[in-house]
Amino acid sequence: TTRVLTGITTSGTPHLGNYVGAIRPAVAASHRDGVESFYFLADYHALIKVQDPARVQRSTLEIAATWLACGLEPDKVWFYRQSDIPEIPELTWLLTCVAGKGILNRAHAYKAAVDKNRADGEDDDAGISAGLFMYPVLMAADILIFNANQVPVGRDQIQHIEMARDFGQRFNHLFGKDYFSLPEVVIEEHVATLPGLDGRKMSKSYDNTIPLFAPRNELKKLIAAIVTDSRAPGEAKDADASHVFQLYRAFASAEETAAMRQAFAEGIGWGDAKQQLFERIDAEVAPLREKYEALIARPAEIEGILRDGAQRLRAKYAVPFIAELRNAVGLRDLG
Ligand code: TYM
Numbered sequence: 001t002t003r004v005l006t007g008i009t010t011s012g013t014p015h016l017g018n019y020v021g022a023i024r025p026a027v028a029a030s031h032r033d034g035v036e037s038f039y040f041l042a043d044y045h046a047l048i049k050v051q052d053p054a055r056v057q058r059s060t061l062e063i064a065a066t067w068l069a070c071g072l073e074p075d076k077v078w079f080y081r082q083s084d085i086p087e088i089p090e091l092t093w094l095l096t097c098v099a100g101k102g103i104l105n106r107a108h109a110y111k112a113a114v115d116k117n118r119a120d121g122e123d124d125d126a127g128i129s130a131g132l133f134m135y136p137v138l139m140a141a142d143i144l145i146f147n148a149n150q151v152p153v154g155r156d157q158i159q160h161i162e163m164a165r166d167f168g169q170r171f172n173h174l175f176g177k178d179y180f181s182l183p184e185v186v187i188e189e190h191v192a193t194l195p196g197l198d199g200r201k202m203s204k205s206y207d208n209t210i211p212l213f214a215p216r217n218e219l220k221k222l223i224a225a226i227v228t229d230s231r232a233p234g235e236a237k238d239a240d241a242s243h244v245f246q247l248y249r250a251f252a253s254a255e256e257t258a259a260m261r262q263a264f265a266e267g268i269g270w271g272d273a274k275q276q277l278f279e280r281i282d283a284e285v286a287p288l289r290e291k292y293e294a295l296i297a298r299p300a301e302i303e304g305i306l307r308d309g310a311q312r313l314r315a316k317y318a319v320p321f322i323a324e325l326r327n328a329v330g331l332r333d334l335g
Contacts (some may be wrong), residue, residue, distance in 0.1 A: 003150035004029045005038035005183075007082065010059040011046040014066045015209035016281070017194040017202035020250045022153030025188050027071045029152060038079035038146050038313075039067055041306070044082050044089065044138060048131040049205075065303045066212060068291035074305045084310030087318035091141040092134075094325060098170045099137050099163075107136050108159055140164035144180045146319055152186040155193045156201065161185040168286065175328045194250055195243040199227050213289045216282060223278045233269030244273050252279045 006026050008018055030037040041063050046056050059196045060081065072079055082088055104110065113128050136159075143151060143164045151161050161183055168180035193201050196208030203209065210222045226244055231237050234280075239245040249257045260276070295302065327333055 001032050001036045001151060003038065003146060003148045003308065004150045004152065004186075005040075005282060007040045007042040007142055007145055008063050009042045009045040009047075009049075010056055010063055011050045012055075012059055012204040013209075014063050014212045015204070015293055016212055016247070016250075017154060017196070017204055017209065019066075019070070019212045020188065020194050022152060023070050027067075027185065029150070029186075030058050030072065030077045037149060039072060039077060039079050040142070041081045041140065041142070042139075045135065048129065049133055061296065061299055061302060064306060065295040067294050068302070068305075069213075069288045074309060078146075078313050079305065080310040080313055081306045084307065085314055085318050086090075086097065087314065087322040088108045088138075088145055090322055091325065092138050093143050094329060095140055095144070095167045095171065096134065096137050098168075098174055099140075099167045101161060104118070104136060107133075107163070108156075109135060124173070134161050136160050136163040137167065140167045143183050144168050145320040146313075147321075148183050149181060150186045151183050155187060156203075158185050158187070177327055177328070179325060179328060192330055195246050197222065197226050199243045213284065213292045216286070219282060219285075220278050223274050223281070226274065228270045231267075231270075233272070234267040236267050237264040241262040244270070244277055248277045248280060251277075251284055254288050256280070289300050 004026065008014065008020050008022060014023070026037065026039055029035055030039075033134075041060050043056060043060055046059065050059075061291075067079065068074070110128070110133050113132060114124050117124055117126050117128070134138050139160045140163060143161070144167070151157075151164075153161065162185075165182045168182055172178050172180055196202035196206060197210065198206070198208045200208060210219065214222060226247070228242070228244060231235075242264065245260060247262060248260050252260065260273070263273070281322055323333060
């Protein structure tokens with residue numbers, strides 16, 4: 001069997017980028033034969049950015065309800081909260097001791113923070129936590145603790161998967177056995193990076209997101225606010241340069257996409273294009289939104305599902321594997 005694993009950081013409300021980049025492909029993969037799936041809420045990762053406990057808890061509930069609403073079946077896949085698996089931070093330390101600091105220096109998120117400090121005339125590491133620096137090691141532990149083979153993510157996460165391969169390989173080499181299988185990244189080619197309202201990558205950090213389960217009228221308003229150029233109706237438009245088109249393509253079939261490309265060439269007005277985009281997204285999301293509303297009203301049930309998932313997963317994989325790894329590096333056997 002192939003093991004497919006992915007996580008979402010519990011730092012905010014799930015948006016369309018999370019859905020098309022991770023949730024939709026991951027749920028589809030979980031329905032294929034010969035696949036064992038691991039989907040989790042990355043709440044340790046959230047602490048790197050968020051020091052607001054209520055927000056972390058709310059986001060955890062929202063993201064869990066989102067996975068379930070999108071078709072995840074908790075009795076068929078492993079569904080859990082990262083912080084319910086203490087073997088993950090334990091493996092993080094084992095990997096920290098083999099991870100090259102120079103590799104972490106090159107991580108995009110850390111480098112971007114350093115670049116910003118330089119631009120602001122601050123010290124390189126001003127205000128940067130060691131947690132941000134170590135982020136890729138924690139993520140490698142998420143992946144390697146369950147020996148995942150495939151990790152469906154958006155483009156922004158490719159570098160992290162490469163680092164997980166590097167740390168795993170280094171551990172295998174140093175301790176003389178293939179303890180870890182090396183994960184491969186899986187990218188939805190026609191989605192790549194979903195743009196946000198301002199055309200940059202849709203991201204909680206840019207405040208340019210469209211929440212996946214925004215009410216219909218809010219969804220419509222947000223789509224109307226997507227930045228476009230000033231070409232009038234009747235003027236030909238470049239589909240490939242348009243964020244409206246990129247969003248449409250992420251939700252449409254090949255035929256619908258071809259028809260929209262044609263309409264752009266023929267000068268469809270922005271208002272019309274956005275109306276069609278709204279209808280396309282709403283058609284896909286509306287039935288999920290209804291399930292989400294019902295689920296989010298039952299937090300105790302969701303909590304039970306998460307705890308049960310983590311408990312079974314620890315017993316089956318995490319506890320025995322960490323025992324083997326402790327043994328491999330020369331620590332005492334806790335068993
Ligand atoms: P996070 O929470 O930022 O995003 C969750 C998933 O959504 C994808 N994504 C996008 N895809 C396409 N277009 C976008 N605009 C867009 N924005 C977000 C992300 O690529 C990601 O797949 N570090 C990870 C969470 C994580 C993880 C893991 C993922 C922790 N451990 C282990 C995989 C395996 C993160 O912060 O994703």
